[in-house]
Amino acid sequence: MxxxxxxGTGEFAVAPLVAVRDHVVLxxxxxxxxxxxxxxxxxxxxxxxxVELGLPVQTPEKARDPEFVxxxxxxxxxxxxxxxxxxILSVKLLQAAKHGGxxxxxxxxxxxxxxxxxxxxxxxGDPVTGNSLMQMAxxxxxxxxxxxxxxxxxxxxxxxxxxxxxxxxxxxxxxxWVERLAAGDYPRTEQDHDAATHAAKxxxxxxxxxxxxxxxxEYNRFRGVTSNPGAGLQTDxxxxxxSKLRFCPESGAPGEVLKxxxxxxxxxxxxxEFHEVQPEGKKRMSGxxxxxxxxxxxxxxxSQS
Numbered sequence: 531m532x533x534x535x536x537x538g539t540g541e542f543a544v545a546p547l548v549a550v551r552d553h554v555v556l557x558x559x560x561x562x563x564x565x566x567x568x569x570x571x572x573x574x575x576x577x578x579x580x581v582e583l584g585l586p587v588q589t590p591e592k593a594r595d596p597e598f599v600x601x602x603x604x605x606x607x608x609x610x611x612x613x614x615x616x617x618i619l620s621v622k623l624l625q626a627a628k629h630g631g632x633x634x635x636x637x638x639x640x641x642x643x644x645x646x647x648x649x650x651x652x653x654x655g656d657p658v659t660g661n662s663l664m665q666m667a668x669x670x671x672x673x674x675x676x677x678x679x680x681x682x683x684x685x686x687x688x689x690x691x692x693x694x695x696x697x698x699x700x701x702x703x704x705x706x707w708v709e710r711l712a713a714g715d716y717p718r719t720e721q722d723h724d725a726a727t728h729a730a731k732x733x734x735x736x737x738x739x740x741x742x743x744x745x746x747x748e749y750n751r752f753r754g755v756t757s758n759p760g761a762g763l764q765t766d767x768x769x770x771x772x773s774k775l776r777f778c779p780e781s782g783a784p785g786e787v788l789k790x791x792x793x794x795x796x797x798x799x800x801x802x803e804f805h806e807v808q809p810e811g812k813k814r815m816s817g818x819x820x821x822x823x824x825x826x827x828x829x830x831x832x833s834q835s
Contacts, residue, residue, distance in 0.1 A: 532712030535607045535627065537593070538576040542648070542693055543613035545701035546634055547576060550708050551583050555605050560616050561589040576614075594620040602626040608712035612666065613700060621668055629714050631666035634700040636693070638678055639664060640726035643671035648696060649689050650729040653736075653754035655746070658682050659692070661700050663707060665718055672726075674718035676711075679703060686776070688756040732759060739763045739772070741784035741834060745800030749777040752802075763807075765832040767824040773814055774806035785832040793817030795832065 532553040538546070539560040547557065557580040562571040573581075580587045590598045594617075602610075603626040610627045612619065613634040624631040637647035639662040644650075651659040660680035667673035679699050683692060710716045737755040739748045739762070752761040752775050761772040765785075782788050782796030793804040793816070804817030809824075826832070 532609075532708050533605070533607045534708070534712075535602055535605060535610045536576075536580075537610060537612040537615040537619070537631075539574040539616045540614035541575045542636060542697045542700065543576050543615070543634075544579050545697040546611070546613050546704040547579055548583070549701035549705040550611065551585065553708055553712075554585055555607060556602070557585050557587045558593060558602075558615070559587060559589050561591055593617050594623060596622075599623050599626055610666075611704065611711075618670065619666065624666055629711065632676070632711055633662075633664050633666050633671070633673070634703065635662045635664060635671055636696045636700075637662060637729065638680060639671060639675055640721040640723060642729035643726055644729035645731040647729040648693050649732055649754040651754075652683060652687070652689060652692060653750050655750045656683060659696070661696055661703060663703050672721065672723065674720050676716050676718060677703060677707070686753070688753045690757050734759070737761050739802075741795070741797050741832070743798055745777055745797040745802050748797055749775060749802060764834055766834070767826060767832060769810055770804075770820060771808040772804070772806075773808060776803040776805060778803050783831060785834070787821070787826055787828055787830045787832065790821055790826075790828060791818050793821050793826075 533555050534550060534553045535556045536547055536554045537558045559574045559577040562573050565572045577587050599622050607627040609629040610631040612631055619631055637651060638660045642650050658680055660678055662675050663677040664675050665673040732755060737759050739751060752772055755761050763770050763772060778794055778801045780788055780801050784796060784798050786796040788794040788796055788801055794801050806814055807817050807820050808814045809820055
């Protein structure tokens with residue numbers, strides 16, 4: 531039976547872990563981090579699932595530390611399976627398993643190498659994405675590809691929704707390939723490095739909508755950051771967090787309120803319907819209720835600094 535050391539942290543990595551749990555001799559995840567308003571320590575989704583499955587877990591601050599690398603080597607794993615881990619694995623760590631590291635990456639490589647491939651695909655308006663099963667190498671997501679499974683991106687699909695689907699696809703890939711990966715019996719195709727693009731980590735400014743950009747671009751932005759880190763809109767009537775939007779082709783001057791039910795605001799081209807928002811310090815509400823409370827009427831033109 532295959533012996534795997536599984537490296538994973540985020541939600542994307544949970545389903546693949548479950549799929550190969552019988553082969554896992556150790557789960558490695560990021561350390562517990564402070565989260566929420568109280569900043570209480572919380573375990574990663576993968577650590578929570580590993581504990582639930584009764585699997586041994588370690589959470590090194592730096593997986594490249596020599597002592598930890600030697601510990602992994604002592605487990606005599608056939609390969610390391612990595613999904614949404616959050617640290618770059620050193621060459622020495624990759625060499626600690628018989629067939630190195632195998633990564634489940636949420637894009638069609640070489641497109642979207644890096645930290646946020648699923649989000650960047652949505653934000654770019656791509657109609658199709660997928661998962662790449664790949665051999666890990668020294669560079670970031672530069673290794674040979676073993677298999678790519680493609681899937682369409684729905685026009686209203688959010689990051690949360692697409693991540694779940696890609697995670698399920700990754701689970702099927704992991705279960706299908708586990709024995710061949712352990713035996714070293716799998717194809718490898720070199721990536722076209724000249725066609726590579728980078729999926730940078732999502733920063734706060736990436737999640738802020740602006741009226742001077744097109745509605746379609748901002749709808750893609752909203753979908754790509756929902757619910758993590760969550761989209762926002764700053765206006766002269768205050769800042770609101772955005773929970774549920776829909777694209778609308780109706781046009782007007784940027785920032786102009788076109789309708790109240792549902793609240794519809796024009797962008798540089800097209801408009802967005804604001805079905806659910808959350809003003810600062812308040813609970814979620816409909817866009818119409820926020821507009822009424824802020825004394826916004828049809829024809830009002832909201833501004834941004």
